[in-house]
Amino acid sequence: MKYTIAIPAYKASFxxxxIQSILNQTFFDADFYRKPNIGMALQAKKDFPDLEWNKCLMIGDSETDMRFAMQCKMKGVKI
Structure with a gap:
């Protein structure tokens, strides 16, 4: 299976x-950390153990953002 990845190169230094980040990821990693999956929330909890999701607020502009908030048991505000 082939994938095409478009990278906006507005800052060439990055x-x-x-590219290294893309090469180090598996398909599972890339998918797990995309909303509405809660991978990024689990990573935040790992990085900040005192984080209480029920005291967090997800502000977003899509249904995906709101599903993410619901799955994490946090309040979601759609703008």
Whole structure:
């Protein structure tokens, strides 16, 4: 299976970091950390153990953002 990845290179200094990040990810990693999956929330909880999701607020502009908030048991505000 082939994938095409478009990288906006508005800051050329980050291009090498971006490419290395892509090469280090598996498809599972990339999918798990995309909303509405809660991978990024679990990583935040790991990085900040005192984080209480019920005291967090998800502000977003899509249904995906609101589903993410619901799955994390946090309040969601759609703008």
């Amino acid at each position: 291009l090498a970091i971006c």
